[in-house]
Amino acid sequence: MMGRVVPLNRPLRFLIAGGLNTAFGLAFYPLLLWSLPWFRTHYMIGLGVAQAVCLCFAFTTYKLGVFRTRGSILREFAAFASFYLFNYAANWAALPLLVELGGVSPIIAQLGFTVVLVAGSWFWHNRVTFREG
Numbered sequence: 101m102m103g104r105v106v107p108l109n110r111p112l113r114f115l116i117a118g119g120l121n122t123a124f125g126l127a128f129y130p131l132l133l134w135s136l137p138w139f140r141t142h143y144m145i146g147l148g149v150a151q152a153v154c155l156c157f158a159f160t161t162y163k164l165g166v167f168r169t170r171g172s173i174l175r176e177f178a179a180f181a182s183f184y185l186f187n188y189a190a191n192w193a194a195l196p197l198l199v200e201l202g203g204v205s206p207i208i209a210q211l212g213f214t215v216v217l218v219a220g221s222w223f224w225h226n227r228v229t230f231r232e233g
Contacts, residue, residue: 113166114222121158128154155181167230179229187217 108116129150133139139146159180163169169176191213198209 110166110226111222114162114225117158117161117166118218118221121154121161124157125150125154128157155184162225163230167225169230169232171230171232176229180225183221183224183229187220191217 129147132146132150133143136146139149159177162180163173163176191210194213195206195209198204198212199206202209204212
């Protein structure tokens with residue numbers, strides 16, 4: 101008898117997609133620089149390209165694999181991208197404050213910021229980006 105496929109609940113799918121997105125994001129930028137020598141010289145342009153590609157990849161995995169909505173792709177993508185743009189800016193502001201004024205190690209500060217980002221991401225995407233109705 102074949103095993104029955106048990107559907108994964110949304111929070112578990114979110115964590116799996118997040119792991120996949122993280123692995124993709126960590127691999128894409130170095131592979132881009134390694135495979136296209138022009139980006140080795142223009143690494144900041146490469147970073148922009150990588151961030152755009154990874155943002156689209158993450159949006160797709162969350163939309164299709166986690167939230168499975170049928171809403172407006174443009175509205176959802178705008179909400180999705182705005183969350184990450186806000187977080188990029190907050191990270192750039194918070195990291196020096198935590199390190200320089202708070203005396204926190206940059207690695208510990210970034211890990212803490214990442215935990216906050218994951219939690220905030222779940223609530224934002226669940227209630228704003230991919231809300232139903």
